[in-house]
Amino acid sequence: MREKRTIIDVVWWVLLIAWSMAILFPLLWVFYQSLRSNPSFFQDVWALPESLNWMNYKNAWIKYGIGNAMLNTLYYVGVSLVLGTFLTTINAYALTRIQFKGRKLMWALIMLSLFLPGINALIPQYVLMRELHLTNSLTGLILLDSLGENVFFLMLLGGFMRSLPKELEESGFLDGASIFQVFMRIIFPLSIPGIVTVAIFKFLGLYNNFLGPFIYLSDQSKYTIGVSMYAANQMMQYTSDWVTMFAGVMIAMVPSIIMFMFFQRWIMEGATLGAVKG
Amino acid sequence: MNRLSRAKRSPASGLWKDGLKNAKMQRNLFLLLALTPAFGGYLLFTLYPNMLSVYYSLLNWNGISEPEFVGLSNFVTLFQDKYVWRALLNNLFYMATVPIAVISISLLLGYLLANKGYKGTSFFKVLFFFPNVLSTIVIALLWTFIYDGSFGLLNDFLRLLGVPIGNFYWLGEARTALAAIVPPYVWGGVGLYVIIFMNAMTTIPKSLYESAILEGARHMTILFRITIPLIMPIVRISALFLILGTLKGFEKQLILTNGGPAGATDVVGLYIFNLAFGTENHNYGYASAVGMLLFVILVTAKLLMDKYMPDRSVEY
Numbered sequence: 324m325r326e327k328r329t330i331i332d333v334v335w336w337v338l339l340i341a342w343s344m345a346i347l348f349p350l351l352w353v354f355y356q357s358l359r360s361n362p363s364f365f366q367d368v369w370a371l372p373e374s375l376n377w378m379n380y381k382n383a384w385i386k387y388g389i390g391n392a393m394l395n396t397l398y399y400v401g402v403s404l405v406l407g408t409f410l411t412t413i414n415a416y417a418l419t420r421i422q423f424k425g426r427k428l429m430w431a432l433i434m435l436s437l438f439l440p441g442i443n444a445l446i447p448q449y450v451l452m453r454e455l456h457l458t459n460s461l462t463g464l465i466l467l468d469s470l471g472e473n474v475f476f477l478m479l480l481g482g483f484m485r486s487l488p489k490e491l492e493e494s495g496f497l498d499g500a501s502i503f504q505v506f507m508r509i510i511f512p513l514s515i516p517g518i519v520t521v522a523i524f525k526f527l528g529l530y531n532n533f534l535g536p537f538i539y540l541s542d543q544s545k546y547t548i549g550v551s552m553y554a555a556n557q558m559m560q561y562t563s564d565w566v567t568m569f570a571g572v573m574i575a576m577v578p579s580i581i582m583f584m585f586f587q588r589w590i591m592e593g594a595t596l597g598a599v600k601g
Numbered sequence: 602m603n604r605l606s607r608a609k610r611s612p613a614s615g616l617w618k619d620g621l622k623n624a625k626m627q628r629n630l631f632l633l634l635a636l637t638p639a640f641g642g643y644l645l646f647t648l649y650p651n652m653l654s655v656y657y658s659l660l661n662w663n664g665i666s667e668p669e670f671v672g673l674s675n676f677v678t679l680f681q682d683k684y685v686w687r688a689l690l691n692n693l694f695y696m697a698t699v700p701i702a703v704i705s706i707s708l709l710l711g712y713l714l715a716n717k718g719y720k721g722t723s724f725f726k727v728l729f730f731f732p733n734v735l736s737t738i739v740i741a742l743l744w745t746f747i748y749d750g751s752f753g754l755l756n757d758f759l760r761l762l763g764v765p766i767g768n769f770y771w772l773g774e775a776r777t778a779l780a781a782i783v784p785p786y787v788w789g790g791v792g793l794y795v796i797i798f799m800n801a802m803t804t805i806p807k808s809l810y811e812s813a814i815l816e817g818a819r820h821m822t823i824l825f826r827i828t829i830p831l832i833m834p835i836v837r838i839s840a841l842f843l844i845l846g847t848l849k850g851f852e853k854q855l856i857l858t859n860g861g862p863a864g865a866t867d868v869v870g871l872y873i874f875n876l877a878f879g880t881e882n883h884n885y886g887y888a889s890a891v892g893m894l895l896f897v898i899l900v901t902a903k904l905l906m907d908k909y910m911p912d913r914s915v916e917y
Contacts, residue, residue: 331820335713342710343728345788349743352754368757410639417635421628429640432648439651440849440899442870443892446877446885447650447657450664470642496624502631531736533852538878549738553856556742565752572742576735583734591730595797 357569364566383571392551399461399547400529407469408522415480416510433472459541476521483517520593523586548575657889664885675890688867692848699786700843707791711798712824730792741856744785748772772858775865782866785853794839801832841906869895
């Protein structure tokens with residue numbers, strides 16, 4: 324559909340550029356200010372920096388305990404990701420490719436979650452976690468976030484597995500493999516593309532999870548990166564240490580940027596499956 | 602399928618039977634091990650608390666002392682609590698603004714990217730999507746920097762343009778704070794819908810556009826007469842997601858203003874959250890009662906939208 328470019332195209336082009344600027348400008352502004360010093364920032368926000376203060380990043384790292392928070396985040400996200408993805412995969416297999424009594428009931432119960440707003444469960448969930456002595460614990464948070472069912476992920480992986488030919492499993496059984504071996508050696512490797520999509524979205528969901536860590540973690544030494552940035556911002560009222568705060572936010576963004584750079588295609592394709600922010 | 606394979610093996614010798622029994626035991630063991638952790642966790646951490654919240658709504662309980670059963674009195678309080686209604690009104694405001702802004706911006710940008718064949722289309726696509734991978738906390742902090750009175754980006758800009766804005770705190774003033782929370786939601790949400798609408802638009806046959814162009818239709822006419830009606834089912838689902846999302850969502854409000862100033866940006870979700878986990882007195886029972894109200898509103902909203910929003914899947 325090649326058509327002549329007219330004056331109105333300039334307007335459309337300007338619109339596209341305008342939205343791009345709306346996205347980029349705040350990010351670049353924060354990045355730029357994160358390299359300045361507080362006095363010069365307070366004096367004139369638009370001034371060019373005399374020197375680049377990369378020290379701000381080191382200061383943020385130490386002052387906000389980002390190193391420790393990153394380790395906590397790595398533990399929480401890493402273990403939940405591996406455990407949760409494995410459980411989702413094996414559940415998708417059991418619930419879509421094995422016929423057993425009660426399967427329909429299980430699906431119905433899982434589908435029920437679509438109608439439940441998460442917020443109603445927050446309080447009883449907290450009381451339950453408290454009774455199980457799992458509050459203020461990263462491991463408790465891992466259990467809470469990886470033991471469960473997610474309709475979207477189950478359907479995504481289930482749909483993927485349904486497309487694998489039945490003969491694959493049967494030939495495995497004829498060769499004397501157990502069902503465990505069939506799952507690990509045949510189904511799991513063949514489902515990798517679907518598993519990767521699920522894992523990427525689990526990563527984004529876990530890394531971006533603010534409410535869970537915010538509710539359950541009370542010791543500063545256990546904070547994840549999101550909660551520690553929140554606490555740092557609360558302190559800002561008293562310290563007014565802007566440039567360090569900017570550097571901290573930039574650091575908190577790095578894992579998301581890396582993920583997006585490497586998995587951009589997967590993320591953008593997967594997002595339209597309705598699996599994100601459902 | 603399974604029945605068939607079982608039937609095939611049914612002329613069973615003793616050995617076959619043993620093998621079959623073995624396989625069945627193995628299968629059951631597999632199911633038990635595979636399903637128990639996740640499904641058990643789901644029952645324990647999701648279904649059970651959701652059912653329990655109904656019971657909690659009948660209690661007077663601060664979470665520490667002995668819970669006291671008070672029947673429906675929480676619901677009586679609820680209907681007289683003007684803070685609940687103020688929060689609901691704010692929810693209505695966000696329900697009316699955020700989805701409309703997100704959908705109209707995404708439709709326009711998606712249309713331009715899908716149909717105009719400009720250079721750099723894939724770059725725009727990636728850039729527009731980027732805020733969607735950022736965490737709520739990063740987006741919210743970014744916008745606190747933008748809205749800050751003394752050093753915020755917005756006021757810097759206005760001063761540059763010569764607007765005598767002074768040190769106006771956008772999030773600190775009741776008359777601007779409510780609306781100021783809309784842009785962060787839009788900023789962080791548009792990219793996903795640009796991609797969704799673009800994908801939908803590329804499935805529309807090119808021939809439809811060509812004949813329209815031959816007849817001299819303009820782009821705005823094409824967008825409103827051809828593109829939008831054809832992708833209406835997807836627009837509808839997107840609207841549903843966005844509306845339910847703004848009804849439930851409160852994280853950005855929590856981080857940006859925590860409902861302030863003086864409750865100007867409070868929403869129902871945040872009200873419940875602060876009743877249960879806030880800095881003031883906790884009231885688990887009453888918070889759960891407000892939660893029940895939100896649940897009823899959500900289900901009603903969903904049913905109403907299913908019923909009244911145009912669901913004409915267009916044939917072409």
